[in-house]
Amino acid sequence: TIVRVLEEQESKEQPLVGKHVLITAGPTQESVDPVRFFTNHSSGKMGYAIARQAADLGASVTLVSGPVSLDTPPGVKRIDVVSAEDMYEAVLNEMESADVIIKAAAVADYRPKETYSSKMKKQEGPLTLQFERTKDILKEVGKRRREGQFIVGFAAETDEPVRYGQEKMERKRLDAIVVNDISAEGAGFKGDTNVVTYLNRNGKQEAYPLLTKDDVARRLLLSIATDLKGE
Amino acid sequence: TIVRVLEEQESKEQPLVGKHVLITAGPTQESVDPVRFFTNHSSGKMGYAIARQAADLGASVTLVSGPVSLDTPPGVKRIDVVSAEDMYEAVLNEMESADVIIKAAAVADYRPKETYSSKMKKQEGPLTLQFERTKDILKEVGKRRREGQFIVGFAAETDEPVRYGQEKMERKRLDAIVVNDISAEGAGFKGDTNVVTYLNRNGKQEAYPLLTKDDVARRLLLSIATDLKGE
Incomplete structure (x- = not known):
């Protein structure tokens, strides 16, 4: 019936209508040669859940x-990248129109200082590789942010995640940060659940229970929507 | 009809009945810390096609x-491993009963000389990491091989794959080697096709055309079955 449809529409919160949300997800790969690379255990599941x-x-x-x-x-516009450098370029290209940026x-x-175009041959004995820092995407986003943009970082840590997260939020001038202790049960990169704490720059600290990544994502976005309105 | 069933059974070659084939597939991951690791672009598709x-x-x-x-x-017994060290252990545990070993x-x-149990903190400026050689699985398999075992290596190269493959086959005392030029069109790690050359120690050199990985796998196994009978 019409009443039922209206009720359903009403019950479906859509606090982000009219907002453009830019999300980064997954690991990056930093090549040593055409075969070998350096990466991390991010599965992309948390970022994809936020996008969904x-x-x-x-x-x-x-x-x-x-x-x-x-x-x-x-309904999501996806831009694929490989390296930190690619991701830096893509985020800076896309950030202008974003109301919320969630990294x-x-x-x-770090990335290898040299990338070889042919496969490196093995040699006897040990090998030393030089690494250099990649560009700091969040720092650059912080510099270029315009009035009204809301920037959210993540900190996946194994030691004292909340303390580290607060420090990172200040250092990078973020509006909020999501910290997780990747060594905790049910948290971390590969699983379908996560245990996170949402911190904002006004001192809010919300520790969520163990939830699926989709439920974590939904709660985060509702917290962000509340913080956006509060500004 | 019965005749048709018999014809079909006859047309289905099963030259590996009674043989135990041990196959390794995929990349390995070598940890720097709980988050970061070193790996390569192997998708495992070629090894899985051979197993199938x-x-x-x-x-x-x-x-x-x-x-x-x-x-x-x-119908395949699968043993999951992460690092080169794990794979070394698994292959040595399993090789005794194998008639054919395809690596x-x-x-x-290489693997990082040190693995950190907590996530390494970023620092300003460059980073130097020391790497050490992993154990040579093929070399150890070659040492422990027993009479009648047939050992097949792979060489994924970007430069002069056949020449390098012949040299590797001799150095590691393999019965055969499959070489592919991963820089060639339609070859390599990620796609569903491959272009390979099968070399055996009697000087046979079979260059296959561009084929799906399943077709490459089937031809390889038929070549191996022929070489096994010839011994």
Whole structure:
């Protein structure tokens, strides 16, 4: 009936209608040669869950994704990248129109100083590789942010995640940060659940229970929507 | 009809009935810390195709697999490993009963000298990492081989693959080697096709055309079955 349809529409919160949400997800790969590379255990599941839920909450969503084996959520614009350098370029290209930027990707901090175009031959004995820092995407986003943009970082840590997260939020001038202790039961990169704490710059600290990544994503986005309105 | 069933059975070659084939597949991951690791672009598709076709050709198949996102082929016993060290242990444990050993895995040659149990913190400026050689699985398999075992290596190269493959076959005392030029069109790690050359120690050199990995696998196994009978 018409009444039922209206009730259902009403019960479906869509607090992100009219908002453009830019999300990064997955790992990056930093090549040593055409065969070997340096990467991390990010599966992309957390970032993809945020993209899916943001679209469901009415946002227009752009997802900048490192190499993962996940399907693009319905209605999401996906841009594939490989290296930290690629991700840096893509985020800076896309950030202008974004109202919310959520950096869930696990971008490599270091990359090999030299990349060989042919496969490196093995040699006897040990090998020393030089690494250099990759560009700091969040820092650059913080510099270029315009009035009204809301920037959310992630901190996946094994030691004192909340303390480290607060420090990172200040250092990078974020509006909020999501910290997780990847050594905790049910948390971390590969599983379908996560245990996170949402911190914002006004001192809010919300520790979520163990939830599926989709439920974590939904709660995060509702917290972000509340914080957006509060500004 | 009965005649048709018999014809079909006859037309289905099963030259590997009664043979135990041990196959390695996929990359290995070598940890720097709980988050970061060193790996390579092997998808495991070639090794999995060999496992699937070997089972189809009647063999009893054991597949020692690095981290990949592929389903275990029907009837195949799969043993999952992460690092080169794990793969070394698994292959040595399993090799005794194998008639044919096919090393399709892209095992890391190097691993970080130190593995940190907590996530390494970023620091300013460059980073130097020390790497050490991993154990040479093929070399150890060559040492421990027993009479009648047939050992097949792979060489994925970007430069002069056939010349390098012949040299590797001799150095590691292999019965045969499959070489592919991963820089060639339609060859390499990620796709569903491959272009390979089969070399054996009697000087046979078979260059296959561009084929799906399943067709490459089937031809390889038929070549191996022929070489096995010839011994």
